[in-house]
Amino acid sequence: MRIxxxxxxxxxxxxxxxxxxxxxxxxxxxxKKIKDTGTVTLGTRESSKPFSxxxxxxxxxxxxxxVCRKVVDKIKIVTASPGLKIKYLTTAxxxxxxxxxxxxxxxxxSTTSMSLSRMRQVGFxxxxxxxxxxxxxxxxxGVKDWEDLKGKVIGVPQGTNGxxxxxxxxxxxxxxxxxxxxxxxxxxxxxxxxxxxxxxxxTDDVVLLSLRDDARSKNQLAVVGRPxxxxxxxxVIRRDDPDFKLVVDTALxxxxxxxxxxxxxxxxxxxLDVPMSEANSYVYKIGGIVQ
Amino acid sequence: MSSFDWTVITRNVPWLWAGMQLTLLLTxxxxxxxxxxxxxxxxxxLSSWKPLSLLAKIYVDLFRxxxxxxxxxxxxxxxxxxxxxxxxxxYSIVIAFTFFxxxxxxxxxxxxxxxxxxGQLSAALATGLTHFQAILHVVLPQAxxxxxxxxxxxxxxxxxxxxxxFVVGLTxxxxxxxxxxxxxxxxxxxxxxxxxxxxxxxxxxELGLDRTTKRVTR
Amino acid sequence: MNYHWHWxxxxxxxxxxxxxxxxxxxxxxxxxxxxxxxxxxTLIAVLRTGPWKIGRVIGACYVxxxxxxxxxxxxxxxxxxxxxxxxxxxxxxLKRQLPFPEFTxxxxxxxxYSASRLAETIxxxxxxxxxxxxxxxxxSGLSYVxxxxxxxxxxxxxxxxxxxxxxFLAIFKNSSVALAIGVLEITxxxxxxxxxxxxxxxxxxxxxxxxxxxxxxxxxxAGLFKRYxxxxxxxxxxxxxx
Numbered sequence: 091m092r093i094x095x096x097x098x099x100x101x102x103x104x105x106x107x108x109x110x111x112x113x114x115x116x117x118x119x120x121x122k123k124i125k126d127t128g129t130v131t132l133g134t135r136e137s138s139k140p141f142s143x144x145x146x147x148x149x150x151x152x153x154x155x156x157v158c159r160k161v162v163d164k165i166k167i168v169t170a171s172p173g174l175k176i177k178y179l180t181t182a183x184x185x186x187x188x189x190x191x192x193x194x195x196x197x198x199x200s201t202t203s204m205s206l207s208r209m210r211q212v213g214f215x216x217x218x219x220x221x222x223x224x225x226x227x228x229x230x231x232g233v234k235d236w237e238d239l240k241g242k243v244i245g246v247p248q249g250t251n252g253x254x255x256x257x258x259x260x261x262x263x264x265x266x267x268x269x270x271x272x273x274x275x276x277x278x279x280x281x282x283x284x285x286x287x288x289x290x291x292x293t294d295d296v297v298l299l300s301l302r303d304d305a306r307s308k309n310q311l312a313v314v315g316r317p318x319x320x321x322x323x324x325x326v327i328r329r330d331d332p333d334f335k336l337v338v339d340t341a342l343x344x345x346x347x348x349x350x351x352x353x354x355x356x357x358x359x360x361x362l363d364v365p366m367s368e369a370n371s372y373v374y375k376i377g378g379i380v381q
Numbered sequence: 382m383s384s385f386d387w388t389v390i391t392r393n394v395p396w397l398w399a400g401m402q403l404t405l406l407l408t409x410x411x412x413x414x415x416x417x418x419x420x421x422x423x424x425x426x427l428s429s430w431k432p433l434s435l436l437a438k439i440y441v442d443l444f445r446x447x448x449x450x451x452x453x454x455x456x457x458x459x460x461x462x463x464x465x466x467x468x469x470x471x472y473s474i475v476i477a478f479t480f481f482x483x484x485x486x487x488x489x490x491x492x493x494x495x496x497x498x499x500g501q502l503s504a505a506l507a508t509g510l511t512h513f514q515a516i517l518h519v520v521l522p523q524a525x526x527x528x529x530x531x532x533x534x535x536x537x538x539x540x541x542x543x544x545x546x547f548v549v550g551l552t553x554x555x556x557x558x559x560x561x562x563x564x565x566x567x568x569x570x571x572x573x574x575x576x577x578x579x580x581x582x583x584x585x586x587e588l589g590l591d592r593t594t595k596r597v598t599r
Numbered sequence: 600m601n602y603h604w605h606w607x608x609x610x611x612x613x614x615x616x617x618x619x620x621x622x623x624x625x626x627x628x629x630x631x632x633x634x635x636x637x638x639x640x641t642l643i644a645v646l647r648t649g650p651w652k653i654g655r656v657i658g659a660c661y662v663x664x665x666x667x668x669x670x671x672x673x674x675x676x677x678x679x680x681x682x683x684x685x686x687x688x689x690x691x692x693l694k695r696q697l698p699f700p701e702f703t704x705x706x707x708x709x710x711x712y713s714a715s716r717l718a719e720t721i722x723x724x725x726x727x728x729x730x731x732x733x734x735x736x737x738x739s740g741l742s743y744v745x746x747x748x749x750x751x752x753x754x755x756x757x758x759x760x761x762x763x764x765x766x767f768l769a770i771f772k773n774s775s776v777a778l779a780i781g782v783l784e785i786t787x788x789x790x791x792x793x794x795x796x797x798x799x800x801x802x803x804x805x806x807x808x809x810x811x812x813x814x815x816x817x818x819x820x821a822g823l824f825k826r827y828x829x830x831x832x833x834x835x836x837x838x839x840x841x
Contacts, residue, residue, distance in 0.1 A: 136552075136560060137560060137563045180550040181550050182547065182548050182549065183794060184454070184790055184799060185457060185550065187793070187797045188458040188799055190601075191600055191601050192600055192601075208796065208797045210605060210796070210797075211602075211603050211798060243695070248781065248787065249790060249791050271700070271701060272783065274779055275563070276563070277563040278780070278781070280566070281569075285679070285683060285694065286691070304563075304566055329601070331601075443811060446813075446814030447807050447811060448810065449772075450786060451786065454803055455803070537667075541669035541670075544669055544672075555669070555671070569683065572672060572675050572680060576672045576673070576676060579669055579672060580664065580667045583666070584667050
C-alpha cells in the first residue's frame, strides 16, 4: 500500500506543473494528516536570528521559515489543497521532538543540524545550509584564530555540536588550562563576551555574524578563525514517513535548481553583508537533484 | 558596560505589558485550579478508606519531589497522548500548574482541616449531614480562615513560578523581557527592571495579606 | 505517537557520565547551599525576633527582597549584573579569577535566596515557642545570646523539623534553576542528552527518577531524625523505657 502511495506521489510530482489533483485517500502519514486538517504546523524559534525568530511585530520570519514556506507550496500542489493554512508554533528546543512525535508540529524550521545520533529518532530533509564553528571576539583581544585561545576562557552555547567540538579541542595537550563556560542562550554568551567574562564565544559562523550585527558594541566585535567543523542545517520531520520526506526533498531540490534559494539568501544575509560561502553554494548545486 | 540606556524599557512597554497579562492570567488560573485540586486531594488524603488516602499521599509526594520545570515538561507531552490530540501550550501549562500546585495546596488544606476541632465534625454529622456535606459546609469554611495566609503566600510563589511558561514557548512577562533583552542587546537594564516589577507586585501582595489577615482569620 | 524509544542511551557513554556528573553537581550545590543558608537563615530569624530594632529592620528587608524576586531573575542578577556594579577590580576578580564562576555565583544566589525562606520558617518556630520561655530565660539571668542559644533555638528547631525538611527539598529542587547561568546539574545534563540524541523522554525520565529517589531518601532520613529527637527527651523517653 505504501509503495502504491509513493508511486502516486511521484506521479503527482512529474505532473507538478499541471497541478493535477491527487486523490486524498492515496495520501499517507503526514501528507494525509495535512490534507485532512487543512493546516501545516511549523515548529519555529523565538530568537534564532536570521533563520527563525519573532520580529518586531511578533511575526515568525527568517531564512529557514522562508525555505519551509516553499516546501508548503509544494505540499499544496501534492495534496491538491490550495487553501492550506500555515500555523507557526514557537517551541523551546527541548520541546520540539515530542511535539513532532505526537503530531503537534509537522516540520521543524530552525537551525537544527543533522547528526547520526539524532537520526535514530527523527528524519531530516536534505540539508539547506552549511555552517562551521568560528569565534566571536573583541577586536582588541588579539585573538585571530583558535591557537590564540590557548589558556584563555571560551564560551559556548549549551547542547550544541559547537560545544562538543570545543570541549574536545581543549582536551588536546596544547590547549591545556583553557577554560570552557557553557551558556544557556546566545544572549548570555554575548553579554559575557562584552563584559570580558570570556575571550571568545564559539558557535555556528552565521549565527555569530548575526549576533555581532545585533550587538550594541558591534564595531568592537569580530568573527575570526577558520571554520573548525562543518555542519548542515536541515528540516526536521518524523522518521518513518518516506512519502513526506520525498515531497520535502523534491521541494528543496526545485528551490535549489531554480536558483530561487539565492533570492532567499540575499533577503536574509544581504543586510548582514555575508556573501554565500563556497560550501553553501556547493550544497545548493549538489542538492538541486534532477527531476 | 559604561553606559546604561533605560529608554529600552519605555520603548517596549506594550510587549512587557502583554507578557504581564499572560503571567497574571496564568497565575489566576493556576491558583483557582490548584486550590480545587488541592481540596479534592486533601479530602482523599483524609479519607478513612486506606487505598484512597495512600494514592493521594503518593500523588502529593511525587509532585513535591520533582522540580516544576520537569512537571511542566511531562504534562506538556503527556496530555496530548492521553487526550489523543494536541491541546496547545496554553492549556497544557494551565493543566500542569493545576496538578503541580494542587499537590502543594492539598498540604495546606489538609493542615487547615486537621486544625479544625474534631467536635465540629462530630456535631455536623450528628445534625444529619453526610460526611461530604459536613466537610464542605462546616469544616472547610473554618479551615479556610486558618489557611488564608498560606494560600496567599503560595499564590505569590505561583506568580513567580509562571516564568517557566517559556519552556512551552509561551511569552509570559519574563520570556517577553528575555526576547527584548536579546533583540535590543540590553539585558542588564531589562533584568533590573524585571526584578523591580516582580518585587513591587509580590511585596504589594504581601502587604495586602498583612492588612487582610486579621479580618479573615478573626 | 511516532517516537523511537532507546532506553539504552542512558547507560551508553558519554551520556551515563553526563548524568553522573549532573547528579554530583546537584548534590554538591544543594548540600553547600544548605550549609550556608541554615546559619544565615537562623541569624536573620534571630535578628527579626531579637531586641535590637535595626536588626529587626535589616532582617525584615532581607526577607522581603530575597523572597519577592523570582530565583531565576536573581541568578541572572548575581551572575551578570553584580560584577558590573561593584568596583572594577573586584568585578574583574569575580569574572576571571574566581574558580568555577558559574557554580560559585549560583551557589551564593541559591544560598541567599534559601536563607530568606529558612529565616521565615525558623522565625515561625521562634514565635510558636512563645514569649514565656524567653522571658523566663531572661529573668533567670541568661543573656540574650545564651537565651537564644540554649533555650529558644533548640525549641524552635524541634518545632520546625517538618517544614525544614521541605525547605531542604525546595533547595534541592531549586538548584535546577542554576542551569540558567550555565551550571550543568541534573536538569541541564538531561537537556544536554536530549539535544544531542533527541531522546528526550528517556533523558527526562532519568532526571525525574533521580529527583524523586533523592527526595524520598531525604524524607525518610528526616523521619528518622525526628524520631531520634523525640526520643531524646520528654515523653519520648518514657515510651522508650517501657
